[in-house]
Amino acid sequence: MPQWSDYSTGERIKILRGKQISQQQLANMTGLSLPTIRQAEQNRRLSLPTLLKIANALSVDTSVVLGQQAPRRAMEPDDRTTLRDISASVHDTAAGFLPSEAEPVTVVDLTAAxxxxxxxxxxxxxxxxxxxxxxLLRDAAVTAETLEGDSALAVLGLLSDGYQIAACVANLFGARDLAYSSIGHARAAALRAGDPLRTARVDSARSWVYLRDGRLQRSMAVAEDAALAIEPRYSDQTPEQLTVYGNLLNHCAVTAARLEDEDRTGDFLSQLHAVGARLGREHDFHGARFGPYTAVTQAVGINVTIGKPGKALKLIESVKPTHLTGLADAARNRYQLDVALAQTDAKLYDSALDTLEGVLHDSPQWARHQALPAVIVQKIGSASTARLRRVSELIGVPAVGLDSFAPATMKTAL
Structure with missing residues (x-):
C-alpha cells in the first residue's frame, strides 16, 4: 500500500474529504468556491490561505494535508471533528479557561448528563x-467552584467521569496523548472527590490506556494495585464494589493473556467467573459494566488470545442470545469480533465472515476503530473470494497485504 507521503496534496485532500463530504460541501464549509476546491484537488493554485481553510474544515493539521504526518487509521471527518471538540473541552476545562457566561447547574442535571x-x-x-x-465538563467545573461539602464532592466525581469518558474516546481513536492527559485529570478529580470506587474505576480505564500503548507491565501493575485496594470481603460487599472489582480483574486477565502468562490468565479467569456469579446479573457503575455474562463473553476473547480457540468455541456454545441483551452495544460488538476470530482460528471461515459482516453492517462507526476486523481478514486472506473482498471493502483494507495494520490485540471493552 502507498505511504501517506506518496500521495499528492490534492489526492490527500480528496482522501480526507472521503465519501461523506462532496466537493460542493467542502466549498460551503470553507467559504471557498467550487472551482477552487477542484483546483486544490488537482494540485493547482493551492495557496496558504486555501490550505489553512481546507485543513480547518477537515479537522486536521496542515501537516497532514501536506503529507508530513499521516492521519490516524480509520479517521473520517466526523471522527476528527469529535476528537478536536473533545481535546478543546478537556484542555480548556483543566486549565480553568471557562466561559464567563457559564453558570452552575444542579447536581441532578449533571448526573443525568x-x-x-x-x-x-x-x-x-x-x-x-x-x-x-x-x-458536561464546563458545567461540572463551574458548579464545583460554587459548592461546598458533600455536594461539591459529588460534582467532582461527575467531573471525573467526564474526563474519563474523554480518555476512553481518545484511546479508542488512537489519540494517546489526549487519552493520557484526560485520564490524569479524571484521577485527580476522583481523588479530590474522596471516592475510592470511582478512583479504582479510573484506574481501570488508565490500565486500558497503557494496554493500547503497549505498556503491558504498567497496565498490569495499575489494574492489580487498584483491584487489591478495593477487593471485596465476603462479609462486606456491595454490587457496586463487585462491579468495579470484576472490571479490574478483567483488565488483569486481558493483560496477562497479552503477556503470554497462561497460569495467571487462568487464575484471573477463575476469579472473573466467581465475581460474576456473586453478582448474579449485569451491573453498571461509574461506567464500569460487569456481571456473569460479561465474564463469559470476555473469557472467549481471552482464550483466543492464549491460543485456545477450541475452548473459546465451547464457551460460545454456552452463550445464548438472551445473555447478550444485558450487555452494552460495544460489549456485544466486541464479543462478536472475538467469536469471528475464534471461528477463523478454527478455520470456520464462512462462519467467521458471517459474524464479521454482521458487526460491520450493524455498527460501522464502532467497527472502524477496531483492529480485529483487519486481523480477521488477514488470517482468511488465502481464501481470496468475492465475499472476502466485499468484507475487506467494508473495513477499508485489502484482503491481503495487511502488514501495515495493527496486529491482533486483546482490547477489553471499556
Whole structure:
C-alpha cells in the first residue's frame, strides 16, 4: 500500500474529504468556491490561505494535508471533528479557561448528563458524545467552584467521569496523548472527590490506556494495585464494589493473556467467573459494566488470545442470545469480533465472515476503530473470494497485504 507521503496534496485532500463530504460541501464549509476546491484537488493554485481553510474544515493539521504526518487509521471527518471538540473541552476545562457566561447547574442535571454521556459512549455515538462532553465538563467545573461539602464532592466525581469518558474516546481513536492527559485529570478529580470506587474505576480505564500503548507491565501493575485496594470481603460487599472489582480483574486477565502468562490468565479467569456469579446479573457503575455474562463473553476473547480457540468455541456454545441483551452495544460488538476470530482460528471461515459482516453492517462507526476486523481478514486472506473482498471493502483494507495494520490485540471493552 502507498505511504501517506506518496500521495499528492490534492489526492490527500480528496482522501480526507472521503465519501461523506462532496466537493460542493467542502466549498460551503470553507467559504471557498467550487472551482477552487477542484483546483486544490488537482494540485493547482493551492495557496496558504486555501490550505489553512481546507485543513480547518477537515479537522486536521496542515501537516497532514501536506503529507508530513499521516492521519490516524480509520479517521473520517466526523471522527476528527469529535476528537478536536473533545481535546478543546478537556484542555480548556483543566486549565480553568471557562466561559464567563457559564453558570452552575444542579447536581441532578449533571448526573443525568453524565449518565447520557456514558450511554452514548457505550452505543458508539461518538459525534453526539463529543458535543455533550464539552457542556458536561464546563458545567461540572463551574458548579464545583460554587459548592461546598458533600455536594461539591459529588460534582467532582461527575467531573471525573467526564474526563474519563474523554480518555476512553481518545484511546479508542488512537489519540494517546489526549487519552493520557484526560485520564490524569479524571484521577485527580476522583481523588479530590474522596471516592475510592470511582478512583479504582479510573484506574481501570488508565490500565486500558497503557494496554493500547503497549505498556503491558504498567497496565498490569495499575489494574492489580487498584483491584487489591478495593477487593471485596465476603462479609462486606456491595454490587457496586463487585462491579468495579470484576472490571479490574478483567483488565488483569486481558493483560496477562497479552503477556503470554497462561497460569495467571487462568487464575484471573477463575476469579472473573466467581465475581460474576456473586453478582448474579449485569451491573453498571461509574461506567464500569460487569456481571456473569460479561465474564463469559470476555473469557472467549481471552482464550483466543492464549491460543485456545477450541475452548473459546465451547464457551460460545454456552452463550445464548438472551445473555447478550444485558450487555452494552460495544460489549456485544466486541464479543462478536472475538467469536469471528475464534471461528477463523478454527478455520470456520464462512462462519467467521458471517459474524464479521454482521458487526460491520450493524455498527460501522464502532467497527472502524477496531483492529480485529483487519486481523480477521488477514488470517482468511488465502481464501481470496468475492465475499472476502466485499468484507475487506467494508473495513477499508485489502484482503491481503495487511502488514501495515495493527496486529491482533486483546482490547477489553471499556
Amino acid at each position: 453524565t449518565k447520557k454521556a456514558w450511554a452514548l459512549y457505550w452505543s458508539g455515538q461518538y459525534r453526539e458524545l463529543g458535543s455533550l462532553l464539552g457542556l
